[in-house]
Amino acid sequence: MASFGYAQKDSDFKTVKNRTWWKEAVVYQIYPRSFKDSDGDGVGDLKGIISKLDYIKSLGVDAVWLNPIFSSPNDDNGYDISDYRNIMKEFGTMQDFDKLLAGLHERKIKLVLDMVLNHSSDEHEWFKQSKSSRTNPYRDYYHWWPAEKGTPTPRYSFFDVNNDAWKFDKTTNAYYLHYFSQKQPDLNWENEKLRNEVYDMMKFWLDKGIDGLRMDAFQYVSKDTTWQKYPEGYEKNIIKYYGMGPNLHTYLKEMNKTVVSKYNVMTVAEGAGSTLEDAHSLVDEDRNELNMAYHFEVMDVGNDPKGYKLTDLKRVFTKWETSFADKGWLAVFLANHDVPRMVSKYGNDSEQFRAASSKLLTTLIMTMRGTPFYFNGDELGMSNIKFDKIEDYKDIATINAYKNHVAKGENVTAFMEQQKFISRDNTRTPFQWNSSENAGFTTGKPWIKINQNYKAVNVTTEAVDPNSVLSYFKKIVALRKNSAALIYGTYKVYDINNPKVYCHT
Template identity: 65%
Template structure:
C-alpha cells in the first residue's frame, strides 16, 4: 500500500474520530474548578481609528465597528478590547485623554457608543475598555486648573517641581524627543512630570482626590454595562516623590525604577474594593512589574487586586536581528510554570504597540505568510491564559513598508527620530529598525476588500493602506475554505469546545528541538499535543508511543506525515493531536 494512500486513510479516520469526540465533549464536559468567564474569553483587540470608517473622513469610528459586528461575531471571539475612544487632542492617538466621560468627535457620540455596546451584548460579545489614568492630556480641565496657579485646588492632581529648587532630578521620558520627563511651564515657574510625551502629564496617585475621580469614571462606564477594564501604563502610577537620583544609564532598564513603586498595590486594592468587587468585570493592567513576585502580587486570587497579568517579556522576544526559538520556548514556559497554581496570564503576540505579528514572529513572504500566520494563531489559541488576538491578524496582515519619516504618524516614531538625529545615530540603520518595529505597522487600516482603500474608507485614510490588501482581505479570505481567516475561526471554535485548551496544564515537549515548539495540554482524562514548526524547512520530531493512537483536532495543511512514532512537519505546519 502506498504512503499517500495511508495518509488519506489516516486523515479520513481522524475526521470521523474528531466528529464523534466533539459530540461527546459537548454533552459531557465536566465543570472546571475556579472557572471564570474572563479565563475562557477570546479577546479581539480593535484599534478604532483603523477598523472601519463610516462617515468618509478617513478615520475609523464607532458606527464603522457597529457595521462589522456580525463579522466580529463570525470570528468566534467572545470579547472586544477597544483602544481609547474618549475625547482627546490625539497627541498619542487617544492615549492623552481630555475628557474621560465623553466620546472623541472623530469616533462619534455617546449614543453611538450605547448602540455599539448593545449590539455587542446582543451577540454575546463583551466589551473591555482602556482606562488611561497614569496620565491625562495636558488639555484636560484638571491640568488646565493645575497649571493656572500654585494654590489652585487641582495643583496636587499632578507632579510639580518648583523652579526655585533648581533643576529637577533627571527622569527619562519614553516619548520625548529630548528624553527628559520634566517639562518647564512658565505660568507658575515650575516643571511637571511626564513619563510619556509632554502632552501627557502624569497624575498624582498619592492624592486621594485623584483616586476617587478615577474610581468614579470607572463606575460611570461599568454602570453603562462595560464588561472590563485594561489599565494602561498603570504599573508606573505610583511615584517616589522624594525623587532619588537614579544611576547613570537607568533608561536601559527603566522598568526596574519606574514600575511597581510603593503604594501601587494599595491603590489597586482600593480600586478593587471601590469598583471591581461591585461589578462582574474583567481587570488587567498593562505590564506585570519587574519580576514574578511583582506579577503575583498583582493577580493572585487572595490579593484582591487584578484578574490577570499582561506581561511583555514574551512579545519582546523578536528583535530587528531576529529571534531564537529556544528563547521563545523558555520565556513562555517559565511564565506558564510560574502561574500554574495561582494567578492568570494573558497570551498575545501583537497589539497596537507592536509591529505586525507575522512580520515579527513568522514569515511574511508570499510563500509562507499563510501557513506561518495560521501557526501563530494556533499558538495563541492553544496556550493556557486568556488569548488576545489583534485585528487583522486573523487575516495575516503584514508590516507596511515606509521609506520616509514623513509617512509616520506615531509620536514615538517621530520623537524617536528627532532624538536619534540629535544624538548622531546612524540614521539609515535607525530607519531600517523603525520600518521593522514601528507601532504604525500595527495600525494600518483593516483590509476588508481589494478596492482602492481596502474598503476601510472612501476618503484618504489617516494612515496608508498596505498595498498587499489586493490579496490579503476579508472578502477574498472569507470565500477560501483554506484561508488564514477560516483557520482562525476553526481555532476559536476548537478552543471553546475543548476546556483542556483553556484550563489544562502545560508541559513543554522536546525543549531542545531547534525548529519545533511542542507542548501538551492536560485536563482530567483529556490530553492534547500541539506541534508547531517555526521553520521554512521540513522538520521531524520523534514522539512517545502513546501518540501512535491519535486523532487530529486541527491542521493547517491537508495532510500529516506520521510514520511509526515520527512526525515530519512541513514548513510552518501547525497541528493539534488528541490522544484517543
C-alpha cells in the first residue's frame, strides 16, 4: 500500500524558515481513563500515567496530548466539565498533575491539554447559576430561549436521543441549547464576560507550564443567534450550518492576543468538516489565530465494513498535503478517541495481517508533511473490540443511537454489527501492558472490557521482539525526528489512480 522516498536531502533544510518544536514533534495521545490504573478502581488515572513515563519516553515521542482530565460527572467521558480548574476525582489530584507535568518535562516531553470550550457540564457552577433565575449574572453564559416565545427554532443535537438540541428547564420556563448531550449546555461566546472567564482559565493552566492547547469542537463556538430556520435535511451537512460561525475568527484573534501570544505554546483545533479554505483561514501564520488544525475528511474514508478504495485515501491525503505545501500547517492522524482503531478501519486486523498492516499505516502517517498525532495503543497494533451486546458499550453516542433505533423500530441487529466497526468504544478499551489478568491495566474490574487479544498484543511481548509493531514504531519515529526532509519536504504522489499501491515522496 505505501512507499516513500526523499524529494530533498536533509542538508537542503538547514536554512528552513519558521522551524518550531510543534512542527517537528510526534504527538502521542493518551486516553487517561484507559491508559493505566494505579489504585485498583478500574479507571486509569494520573498516577498510572506517571508510572509509565519511562515507557512513553522509550517511544521517542515529543509531546503527550491528554484527553480531558478536569472535574466531570462523565456523561461524555470528561467532555462535560464541571470545574475547569480542578482534576477529576477518579484521575487524582492537582498534586498528581504537577508531578506528571514535571516528570514529562524532566524527560524532555511536552504536555498538551484538551480544552472543551464549546460547552460545559450542566453541573458546572456557571450553569447552576444560569438556570436559577433569568436575572442571574450568569444567565447569559449560556444560550436560552424563553418558552413564551413558543417552540425554539429546531436545532440538531449529536447526542440527544431525539436529536433535539433544545432542552426545556422548568425553573425559569425556558429552553437551553446543547449541541451535544443534555448534560452539555453550550457556552455563549457572544458574552464577553464568559470569554474572559475562559481566557483566565487558560492562563491558569499555561502558568503551570503546559505546552499546548487542543481546542475541542471549537468550530462550533460561534453561533448565528438570529436562530434562522435551516432547510430540511440540514443535519446531513451539519458543519455547513454549525461550523465556522460569524464571529469565530474574531474570538480566535482575541484569544491569541489576550492569552496564547504571551506563551511559547502550540494550539491545535478540531476541524471536523472544514473545507480547505476554512482550514487555511484558521492556521494562516499572518492571521495569528491557530498553529494548526486537523481535518476530518480522512475519517470519511473507510467507514464501510466491506472496505474502501485506496484511491479515495490517496486523494484525501494528496488534496490536503498539496494545499498546505507553502503555507499553514496540519496535524496528521488516522485514529483518535472518536474513531475506531486504525488497523481495524484502514487496514486488516486479522491475526495474519494485523502486524504488517499496522506497520504500513504507521509508515503512512510518519512520512507525511505535518505533525503526526498518534493514539495510544496503535503502536502495539491494538484493534477493535467488537462488542456483541449493547450492555458492554459505555459511549453515550452508541447508547443513545441504540435507543433511537429501538424507539423507531429500526433494525437493531444491523446497528449492532455496524457498531463493531465504528463505535468510539473500540479505541477506548484499556491499554494492553502485558499478558496477565486485565492486561496489566488494573488489579480491579476495568471500567470497560478488555480486548481478549491482549495475551499476544501487549507491551511486554512486543518490547522484546525486534519485528513487532512496537519496535517498528520506535524505529520510524527515530527516522522521522532525524530527517528534516520528512517533516518539511515537498509531498508528491505517484500513480494516484493505482488501486493497490500508495507511493509518494
